[in-house]
Amino acid sequence: MSATFTKSMARNIFYGGTVFSVLLFLALTFHTTWKLPGRIPTATPSPEVARGKHLWETRNCIGCHTLLGEGAYFAPELGNVYQRRGPEFIKVWIKAQPTKVPGRRQMPQFHFTDQQLDDLVAFLKWASEINTENWPPNIEG
Amino acid sequence: MQLLQYKSQAVAKPYFIAAIALFVAQILFGLVLGLQYVIGDVLFPAIPFNIARMVHTNLLIVWLLFGFMGAAYYLVPEESETELHSPLLAYVMFWVFLIAGALTIVGYLAVPYATLAEMTGNEVLATMGREFLEQPTITKVGIVIVALAFLYNIGMTILKGRKTALSTILLIGLIGLAVFFLFAFYNPSNLVKDKYFWWWVVHLWVEGVWELIMAAILGFVLLKITGVDREVIEKWLYVIITLALVTGVIGTGHHYYWIGAPSYWQWWGGIFSALEPLPFFAMTVFCFNMVNRRRRQHPNKAATLWALGTGVMAFLGAGVWGFLHTLAPINYYTHGTQITAAHGHLAFFGAYVMVVLTIISYAMPLLRGREVNPERAQVLEMWSFWLMTVSMVFITLFLTAAGLLQVWLQRVIPNPQPFMEVQNQLALFYWLRWLAGVAFFIGLVVYLYSFFAKDKPQAVEAGEIQPAAT
Numbered sequence: 001m002s003a004t005f006t007k008s009m010a011r012n013i014f015y016g017g018t019v020f021s022v023l024l025f026l027a028l029t030f031h032t033t034w035k036l037p038g039r040i041p042t043a044t045p046s047p048e049v050a051r052g053k054h055l056w057e058t059r060n061c062i063g064c065h066t067l068l069g070e071g072a073y074f075a076p077e078l079g080n081v082y083q084r085r086g087p088e089f090i091k092v093w094i095k096a097q098p099t100k101v102p103g104r105r106q107m108p109q110f111h112f113t114d115q116q117l118d119d120l121v122a123f124l125k126w127a128s129e130i131n132t133e134n135w136p137p138n139i140e141g
Numbered sequence: 142m143q144l145l146q147y148k149s150q151a152v153a154k155p156y157f158i159a160a161i162a163l164f165v166a167q168i169l170f171g172l173v174l175g176l177q178y179v180i181g182d183v184l185f186p187a188i189p190f191n192i193a194r195m196v197h198t199n200l201l202i203v204w205l206l207f208g209f210m211g212a213a214y215y216l217v218p219e220e221s222e223t224e225l226h227s228p229l230l231a232y233v234m235f236w237v238f239l240i241a242g243a244l245t246i247v248g249y250l251a252v253p254y255a256t257l258a259e260m261t262g263n264e265v266l267a268t269m270g271r272e273f274l275e276q277p278t279i280t281k282v283g284i285v286i287v288a289l290a291f292l293y294n295i296g297m298t299i300l301k302g303r304k305t306a307l308s309t310i311l312l313i314g315l316i317g318l319a320v321f322f323l324f325a326f327y328n329p330s331n332l333v334k335d336k337y338f339w340w341w342v343v344h345l346w347v348e349g350v351w352e353l354i355m356a357a358i359l360g361f362v363l364l365k366i367t368g369v370d371r372e373v374i375e376k377w378l379y380v381i382i383t384l385a386l387v388t389g390v391i392g393t394g395h396h397y398y399w400i401g402a403p404s405y406w407q408w409w410g411g412i413f414s415a416l417e418p419l420p421f422f423a424m425t426v427f428c429f430n431m432v433n434r435r436r437r438q439h440p441n442k443a444a445t446l447w448a449l450g451t452g453v454m455a456f457l458g459a460g461v462w463g464f465l466h467t468l469a470p471i472n473y474y475t476h477g478t479q480i481t482a483a484h485g486h487l488a489f490f491g492a493y494v495m496v497v498l499t500i501i502s503y504a505m506p507l508l509r510g511r512e513v514n515p516e517r518a519q520v521l522e523m524w525s526f527w528l529m530t531v532s533m534v535f536i537t538l539f540l541t542a543a544g545l546l547q548v549w550l551q552r553v554i555p556n557p558q559p560f561m562e563v564q565n566q567l568a569l570f571y572w573l574r575w576l577a578g579v580a581f582f583i584g585l586v587v588y589l590y591s592f593f594a595k596d597k598p599q600a601v602e603a604g605e606i607q608p609a610a611t
Contacts, residue, residue, distance in 0.1 A: 010379035017383045021390040035403050050330035057270025058258040063191025068400045069477030076560035105181030135399035140557045
């Protein structure tokens with residue numbers, strides 16, 4: 001770099017550029033938060049959905065599955081599993097784990113109560129109704 | 142002979158040793174995961190995939206943090222031209238962090254995750270169970286305490302001594318690291334908000350403030366091994382970190398395409414994140430430029446190799462492999478597939494693993510009381526560099542191949558196939574990836590061995606007549 005471009009010029013560009021980027025990002029974040037209620041099924045998730053999310057987290061589901069494409073890539077996408085399989089299949093499937101099919105990927109048994117299974121399904125239903133700009137491309141996730 | 146300019150720099154040593162030990166454990170769990178991809182029930186139910194993955198990713202984060210802290214404790218006294226504010230605090234925090242980390246990993250492995258959540262009072266403030274932030278809330282509090290004590294120690298040292306651009310950049314990066322981690326405590330029941338701010342930890346770390354830390358560490362090592370004028374190096378650093386934050390902050394938007402945020406993020410995120418390779422490209426040019434303009438021939442050839450390697454591999458992994466799937470129309474098909482896994486592996490290795498190994502390579506001989514490692518140790522270290530780097534390139538290529546096939550079969554063709562059916566068809570690539578993982582582990586063993594290698598009398602001579610091999 002040429003001698004006319006000095007270190008203090010570079011430093012000033014850094015501070016200016018960073019402050020500008022951060023402010024722009026905060027403005028976009030503010031706008032996103034403001035627009036969000038129109039893009040989710042209910043502005044405030046119901047207690048069932050909240051409990052379901054808590055179960056989702058404390059069983060570390062994200063350690064194998066993706067949810068809206070984020071997580072581990074070991075097991076199927078669950079953002080649209082409510083549409084793909086329906087509520088009853090989801091519950092039966094979770095109860096039947098692990099399949100113990102030799103060599104096949106295994107999901108642990110979580111010993112959920114019926115109430116907990118309903119909460120989990122409520123959470124997955126809520127997640128499936130988020131406006132994701134039409135992602136995933138098809139029902140297979 | 143006293144090799145350390147300030148004796149308090151010695152606190153870096155346990156940090157580097159812990160980093161390497163946890164690195165080894167991380168790779169062992171990586172091998173378990175790779176095997177579970179092809180033999181699904183291996184080690185089930187003893188170590189289910191989700192547990193092994195959590196251990197693999199959390200160990201990575203923790204050992205990189207050990208590396209960053211060790212780097213800061215090593216370079217800040219030298220930059221500030223003064224002893225560290227409190228070596229005792231640094232030692233105490235080392236043990237606090239190591240024990241808290243070890244207990245967390247033991248917790249992951251010993252009890253079911255839900256039980257761990259109960260035992261650690263997750264009900265009081267539920268923060269667990271989100272990717273990379275799986276640590277119990279009390280561990281997270283511990284991380285904050287360690288980070289604050291560390292920042293205090295480093296900050297006080299910088300304040301009382303010489304202030305350089307390099308140490309300022311490092312400090313901004315470290316403060317950013319601590320500040321953005323606080324978003325780990327925000328976990329609303331609204332999934333979209335949760336995801337939106339979760340990225341403020343994950344993205345603003347690795348594609349934001351960590352790049353400042355990386356640039357500072359790289360700048361320090363290059364300053365020492367090339368003898369290039371500080372003014373030149375620091376000017377480069379400012380250019381690199383400007384590019385990093387101007388592209389990376391708004392670039393966060395490339396994670397907001399499909400999680401419920403407004404569609405304009407496809408433009409904001411796409412355009413800015415498409416420019417995210419620039420800071421990494423600047424780092425590559427910077428590394429080669431400085432080494433070419435070197436004013437001295439530093440005897441630590443291994444450290445020079447690591448520094449150059451970091452420049453190249455960070456650009457490939459974070460820059461090129463990130464760019465491949467960052468634009469919304471492409472990401473629509475690749476999001477959440479093995480393409481992401483491929484990028485994640487090469488980016489973390491090329492940028493952060495390699496920069497920590499660079500500073501370890503430079504500083505560890507000095508911390509061990511020798512000006513430079515024996516020739517044979519350096520040759521072995523350089524072998525390990527090539528083994529690990531080439532293996533990681535192959536891991537990335539095999540995952541990319543798997544990812545392309547996955548996208549095609551599951552998302553592109555007219556009759557898309559179910560997830561598991563597709564996975565079964567990717568087995569060949571997963572096997573190849575696992576073999577590349579084994580090769581990586583062999584490279585790591587060579588790396589460990591290099592710390593204990595001594596010169597044989599005739600080996601010195603052999604090293605001298607084969608300069609091309611280095």
